[in-house]
Amino acid sequence: MSSASRRGVLSGAATLAFSLAAPCVIGQARPQAVIIGGGFGGATCARYLNRLGVAVTLLEPNATYVACPFSNLVIHGSRDLASQQFGYEALKREGIVIVPEMAAGVDADARLVRLASGTTLPYDRLVLSPGIDMRFDALPGYDDAAAQIMPHAWKAGPQTLLLRSQLEAMRDGGVVVMSVPANPYRCPPGPYERASLIAHYLKTHKPKSKLIVLDAKDAFSKQKLFQMAWKELYPGILEWVALGAGGKTTEVSVKDMVVVTEFDRHKADVANIIPPQQAGSIAVAAGVADKSGWCPIDPVTFASKLRPRMHVIGDAAIAGAMPKSAFAANSQAKVCASAVALLLRGETPASPKLLNTCYSIVAPAYGISVADVYHPARGILVDVEGAGGVSTLGASSEVRAREAAYADSWFKTISSEVFG
Amino acid sequence: MTRARATVLAFLFSMGSACAQSPAPPGALSCSGCHGAAGGEIPSLSGLSADEITEAMGAFKSGARPATLMNRLAKGFNETETRAIAQWLASQRSSP
Numbered sequence: 001m002s003s004a005s006r007r008g009v010l011s012g013a014a015t016l017a018f019s020l021a022a023p024c025v026i027g028q029a030r031p032q033a034v035i036i037g038g039g040f041g042g043a044t045c046a047r048y049l050n051r052l053g054v055a056v057t058l059l060e061p062n063a064t065y066v067a068c069p070f071s072n073l074v075i076h077g078s079r080d081l082a083s084q085q086f087g088y089e090a091l092k093r094e095g096i097v098i099v100p101e102m103a104a105g106v107d108a109d110a111r112l113v114r115l116a117s118g119t120t121l122p123y124d125r126l127v128l129s130p131g132i133d134m135r136f137d138a139l140p141g142y143d144d145a146a147a148q149i150m151p152h153a154w155k156a157g158p159q160t161l162l163l164r165s166q167l168e169a170m171r172d173g174g175v176v177v178m179s180v181p182a183n184p185y186r187c188p189p190g191p192y193e194r195a196s197l198i199a200h201y202l203k204t205h206k207p208k209s210k211l212i213v214l215d216a217k218d219a220f221s222k223q224k225l226f227q228m229a230w231k232e233l234y235p236g237i238l239e240w241v242a243l244g245a246g247g248k249t250t251e252v253s254v255k256d257m258v259v260v261t262e263f264d265r266h267k268a269d270v271a272n273i274i275p276p277q278q279a280g281s282i283a284v285a286a287g288v289a290d291k292s293g294w295c296p297i298d299p300v301t302f303a304s305k306l307r308p309r310m311h312v313i314g315d316a317a318i319a320g321a322m323p324k325s326a327f328a329a330n331s332q333a334k335v336c337a338s339a340v341a342l343l344l345r346g347e348t349p350a351s352p353k354l355l356n357t358c359y360s361i362v363a364p365a366y367g368i369s370v371a372d373v374y375h376p377a378r379g380i381l382v383d384v385e386g387a388g389g390v391s392t393l394g395a396s397s398e399v400r401a402r403e404a405a406y407a408d409s410w411f412k413t414i415s416s417e418v419f420g
Numbered sequence: 421m422t423r424a425r426a427t428v429l430a431f432l433f434s435m436g437s438a439c440a441q442s443p444a445p446p447g448a449l450s451c452s453g454c455h456g457a458a459g460g461e462i463p464s465l466s467g468l469s470a471d472e473i474t475e476a477m478g479a480f481k482s483g484a485r486p487a488t489l490m491n492r493l494a495k496g497f498n499e500t501e502t503r504a505i506a507q508w509l510a511s512q513r514s515s516p
């Protein structure tokens with residue numbers, strides 16, 4: 001043992017005497033967790049770990065978080081972006097240290113996070129909740145610059161407002177084209193909620209217009225519910241083109257405002273291109289992403305399968321049957337925080353159960369949902385048999401209105417739990 | 421960090437966290453994603469007893485109590501798991 005580490009042990013012994021006298025104050029012996037990303041996953045995990053007695057540093061470069069759930073209502077024009085924005089003051093008040101910087105890399109052996117500024121942060125456990133990055137190399141013609149003309153609006157903020165303003169500026173009789181990627185991507189039912197709400201906006205304000213949804217899939221989340229609603233509410237306005245019907249986007253041209261598929265070229269007045277995605281770039285830099293671009297994890301602890309003492313939660317993780325949703329990230333964050341606290345104490349976490357609920361708004365006062373329960377089996381997260389499912393087909397308008405109200409209530413509760 | 425320091429740290433943390441709650445039973449941590457303070461459209465669980473929560477979950481599971489969504493979630497838990505969640509939720513009432 002070196003003299004330096006001997007001093008560490010001695011000072012630890014002094015802290016032990018102190019901690020016995022005041023069991024809730026652990027002082028310098030508190031283990032250190034660093035969390036990368038202050039979204040629904042990271043901010044939840046920060047709060048739960050902090051409450052479990054772990055010293056938490058949260059790396060988040062943005063002072064304000066802009067939530068994606070409900071941002072389709074901003075595009076629809078029925079919600080302000082301000083209602084999507086949250087700060088980190090409550091987390092700071094609880095003693096969580098917020099470092100407003102990007103993580104640039106991780107040294108797994110030294111257990112250090114390297115910041116963009118060059119400084120380093122030591123950790124006992126690292127939790128990565130980096131969300132997604134757009135794959136600007138995946139679709140010919142679509143890069144960061146193209147996204148300023150054909151917004152993806154798949155990270156809420158300026159992109160959301162850009163798509164909204166383009167819809168507002170469009171002439172009646174215009175054509176809106178949406179491009180939807182293959183799985184996996186953030187928020188599986190999100191494109192179809194957006195299509196519904198854009199169709200509602202067109203029907204209400206620009207009824208001669210049309211929305212074409214070009215899809216790289218033949219099947220999607222809550223499909224029957226969406227399609228029944230579209231038939232009832234948006235006939236002649238919303239046209240969904242499945243993969244099998246040539247729906248996969250192969251190229252875009254911002255110069256010509258054209259979206260190219262295997263069979264066709266669609267001239268657009270407004271184009272919303274949701275490109276293929278991958279885990280946020282720090283996941284790759286830290287070595288926790290595999291060649292799919294996403295992060296394999298242990299389903300009990302969310303520990304990375306590729307790097308020791310690192311955990312990955314939220315959209316970046318390969319979470320088996322769990323979708324990439326805010327609810328899932330929140331659920332995973334709590335399970336991960338509990339597991340990390342136990343692992344830091346040298347204990348073994350028990351097998352968890354996790355939930356997901358995703359509401360989609362198809363029209364004002366018309367909500368539908370998918371919900372499920374998950375548990376680890378055969379090394380991945382799978383559905384608990386017999387549980388879960390989607391809203392009843394053919395339910396009354398009163399039930400749809402209640403689900404829309406529950407959706408609103410859910411957003412208030414979860415955003416308050418995470419940021420409030 | 422050396423192994424010795426890590427061991428001491430884990431020991432100190434386990435001693436120091438005597439005030440920490442015992443781990444929540446499987447599934448229990450997810451409830452607060454929807455069920456928050458009183459007054460929201462989704463009912464608050466605050467103030468409900470373990471028996472009340474267990475009974476409600478049983479009724480959602482059997483279909484005796486109409487629901488939009490809880491029927492689908494209640495089916496993911498057996499009676500022992502449901503009771504454990506209910507007891508844990510009821511015990512949280514005094515803490516935030």
